[in-house]
Amino acid sequence: MRVVVMGVTGSGKSSVGAALAADLGYEFADANDFHPPANVAAMAQGIALTDDDRWRWLDALGAWMEPRKDIVVACSALRRAYRDRLRKVGGPMLFLHLTAPRTVIEERVRSRSATGNHFAGVELVWTQFAALEVLGFDEVGGSIDVSRLSVGQVVAEAADIVALQDD
Numbered sequence: 001m002r003v004v005v006m007g008v009t010g011s012g013k014s015s016v017g018a019a020l021a022a023d024l025g026y027e028f029a030d031a032n033d034f035h036p037p038a039n040v041a042a043m044a045q046g047i048a049l050t051d052d053d054r055w056r057w058l059d060a061l062g063a064w065m066e067p068r069k070d071i072v073v074a075c076s077a078l079r080r081a082y083r084d085r086l087r088k089v090g091g092p093m094l095f096l097h098l099t100a101p102r103t104v105i106e107e108r109v110r111s112r113s114a115t116g117n118h119f120a121g122v123e124l125v126w127t128q129f130a131a132l133e134v135l136g137f138d139e140v141g142g143s144i145d146v147s148r149l150s151v152g153q154v155v156a157e158a159a160d161i162v163a164l165q166d167d
Helices: 013-024 037-044 051-065 080-090 102-114 122-131 151-166
Strands: 002-006 027-030 071-074 094-099 141-145
Touching: 002 013, 002 080, 002 151, 013 027, 013 071, 013 094, 013 151, 027 051, 037 051, 051 071, 051 080, 094 151, 102 122, 141 151
Parallel strands: 002 071, 002 094, 027 071, 094 141
Antiparallel strands: none
């Protein structure tokens, strides 16, 4: 099974994705590691990526995913077109959308930015929410509100969703 933990910056994709992969015994990758340096530099300056900026990144990620089974990937996958692109290159996959109100996400990003642990700052939050397209009825997966849950609780819910699809 290929699992993509998706959502806006600050939703916990990397933390949840890594913990879920460990819990399931799956390989883990963070899509941020597939960005070309120009994308990282733009986001570090608070510049939102365009679709053209994302296609090469998504293709590289999908190509990494395609030969693998039993993987978890942390990837924003904000728009349906991005998820379709991943499916086209990487094959069938399940999407777990981590959600929270914008105020919660902004506070998380502010805290993370203060420690210098991430290149994306709070100025990108509103652009990510503006771009976000929730999972369509025909997309395999589910969503989890992470605003009041610990990483462990989110991982437990995510594992339940994966188990339902894996049967």
